[in-house]
Amino acid sequence: MKKSRHGHIELICGPMFAGKTTALVQRLAAARDARKRVIAFKPAADTRSGDATLRTHTGETFPAKSVSDVREIAEAADGYDVVGIDEAHFFGRGFLTVCSTLVDQGVNLFVAGVDFDHRGGMFSAVSRVMRHADHITRLTSTCARCGAEAVYTQRLVASDAPLVVGGAEAYEPRCAECFTPPFV
Ligand SMILES: [Zn+2]
Numbered sequence: 427m428k429k430s431r432h433g434h435i436e437l438i439c440g441p442m443f444a445g446k447t448t449a450l451v452q453r454l455a456a457a458r459d460a461r462k463r464v465i466a467f468k469p470a471a472d473t474r475s476g477d478a479t480l481r482t483h484t485g486e487t488f489p490a491k492s493v494s495d496v497r498e499i500a501e502a503a504d505g506y507d508v509v510g511i512d513e514a515h516f517f518g519r520g521f522l523t524v525c526s527t528l529v530d531q532g533v534n535l536f537v538a539g540v541d542f543d544h545r546g547g548m549f550s551a552v553s554r555v556m557r558h559a560d561h562i563t564r565l566t567s568t569c570a571r572c573g574a575e576a577v578y579t580q581r582l583v584a585s586d587a588p589l590v591v592g593g594a595e596a597y598e599p600r601c602a603e604c605f606t607p608p609f610v
Contacts, residue, residue, distance in 0.1 A: 432532040435525060437555050440565035441539040441579040441599045447512055448482040448537040449563060453511045455488060457534070457537035462507040466490040467499050469516035472591060480512055500524045506533065512541030515549035516589060522554040543588065544581035546607045566598035 428522070438449045441495035450466075458464045461579060466480055470492045493499055493574075494583060496517045503509045509528055514521065514537045528535055539552040567576040576599035583596045586608055600606075 429530040430469040433529040433531070433535060434560040435529055435535045435555065435558060436535060436561040436563060437552070437559040438520040438536065438563045438565065439552055439556065440537040441542065441567050441601045442540060442597050443575055444567040445483070446538040446565055447480055448484065448486070449565065450485050450512055450536055451480050451488045452484050453536050455509065457508040463505065464510070465503055465506045466510040466512065467493050467502070470494040471516045471589070472513045480510070496524050500527055503533065505527055507535070510536045510538075512538045514555065514572035515543070515552050517551045518531050518567045520553040521573045522558065525555055526558065540579060542578050544579065544607065546578060546605065550576050569601035569604050570598035571600060574603070576601050578602065580605055
């Protein structure tokens with residue numbers, strides 16, 4: 427029998443250093459304050475913070491579960507009203523399917539992730555969610571070169587792997603003028 431309840435998806439996207447995790451934590455904390463059952467996830471591949479806690483640049487935190495496979499989210503989210511997923515660009519195939527399943531179960535879903543990769547193309551997990559999101563919050567940063575509005579993330583280390591885990595030592599926000607993708 428088809429369930430009549432239906433949740434919504436909000437995508438919070440933008441380059442690195444745009445405050446996506448802060449926006450996500452604000453939404454999850456508000457839902458928790460409204461006595462919703464809230465759970466948050468982040469990919470195990472993102473090893474920067476050392477544990478699974480969502481951490482904003484201003485020091486706020488929200489507990490999260492570290493998952494290595496997107497299917498773990500569907501299982502662990504059972505019984506929750508609100509689900510938050512950070513660093514969604516780390517997830518690959520099957521991410522949208524999991525999101526759709528949760529929404530069909532009535533879950534309100536908040537997904538945060540980088541939209542443009544180091545070549546200026548789109549991360550597939552994020553672009554797929556983008557096409558199905560009910561609401562898109564597009565955040566920007568400040569170009570590290572010229573101070574203009576930044577939508578791209580410039581990789582500063584010499585690797586052409588699709589995903590390289592790193593912070594300010596490996597990436598900086600750039601505007602479209604200053605962004606220089608690697609040559610193919
Ligand atoms: Zn610039």
